[in-house]
Every structure is written in C-alpha cells, then in structure tokens.
Amino acid sequence: MNHVSNRDIVPNWTILCDFDGTISTEDVIDGLLSRHGLPGWQALEDDWIAGRIGSRECMQGQVGLLDLGRDELDAHLDALAIDPDFPTFVEAVRSRGYVISVVSDGLDYAIQRILRRHGLGDLPVAANRLSERDVPRRWRLESPFGTGACASGTCKCERIGAARQVDAGPVLLVGDGRSDFCASGAADLVFAKGRLARHCHDQRLRHRPIDGFGDALALLPDLDSLLAAA
DSSP states (O other), rough: OOOOOOOOOOOOEEEEEEEETTTBOOOHHHHHHHHHHHHTHHHHHHHHTTTOOHHHHHHHHTTTTOOOOHHHEEEEEEEEOOOTTHHHHHHHHTTTOOOEEEEEEEEHHHOOOHHHHHTTTTTTTEEEEEEEETTTOOEEEEEEETTOOOSSSSSSHHHHHHHHOOOOOOOEEEOGGGHHHHTTTTSSSEEEEEHHHHHHHHTSSSEEEEHHHHHHHHHHGGHHHHHHHH
C-alpha cells in the first residue's frame, strides 16, 4: 500500500480576483459617472469616503443617477482595457487545477461584457446586478451577493467563506483597494496592489505586493511556499 504524507498533498487553491482597478485598468462606475452621472453622485461618493454610508447604498444611489442608453453603455465598456497579463494568469491558474473567479463590488453586466471581449466569458462572476428601469436611460442596482451584516454590495468575506465550504484548500485574494480591505483579513494570502498593499502592510496581513498580473503570474508557482513562509 502506498502511503501519502501530508507533504505530498498539493493544496487546491481558490483564487478570487477583484475587477475594477485590478483586472481592469480603470474603475468602470467612476468613468460612467464622470461622463453620464446626474448631479448628486459626487455627494454620495463623499459620504462613502467619509464612512457615513456603505458602498452598497452609495452605488445604488449613484447607479440611479446614471443617464445613458444601452448603446452608450456598451460603447463605453468596449473602450475599456484590462491588465494585458490577466488572460495568461487565468490560463496558468487553470493549468494547475486551481479554481478562479471574479469577486467584485462593481457591475456584473460591465464585467461580463469586458471579459467576453477577451475570451474570458466563462469566468464565474460575483458582483452587483445592473438592470434597466422602465424609465428610458435610467438604471438600477441590486446586490445578490450582499449580506445584512456587510455594508458592501458584494460581501467578499462571505464569498471567501463560500469558497471554503466547497473546498478546504487555501484562498488567495487579488485586489487593489478599499473594497478588499475586509476580505484581505479573511484570505490565506493576498496579492495586493495600491492601497490594499499599504493596508496589508499596516495590518501585518499575509500578502505580497504586486503592480499587476505580470507579478502575480511570476509568484503563482510559489503559492505554497509563500503561504508556508507567511
């Protein structure tokens, strides 16, 4: 009988990637609001930054102030770029048998359209649901991945918990900003850009700073050793 030790078991990583500013090179909702937002969206942004409201309340109000048709929305989305190394990163993750999905506090329609353009339409996406209202050129936002205990539209901590229920392996979070702060403490390891890297450093969380998916790709073969050393 062959004996398999714990050292021979390769962890089945689950990798959760933020979208806006992490996969995409700019924030989708910020760009839409700057071009098509009615007065009042900046006040909501100020309230969110000041901590007076959560991101779910902020984004629901801001999406309600968008004034554009679907053709204009699609044209805007089709002009947005993603990190050029992200498709290669997805391919490398899948070749190792790891699970990867997008977990975002952004807009599902935008994320799915942009990913399809890059041949990544099969990536699972957990994000806020964007839909058209009965009023022409107006939109609404729902949060199917929100929770009552979390003020975010998509509770990334809950998504990490859900991943752990499916697989007992470690969870890697890849993100860049404030919407990833809470989840960075729940993940086993974080690849962190920008403000998230500073947050992880200040909170002494297990992380590696990255500038983009080129760096993430270089670190991918060392996930197990990075976790062991963290």
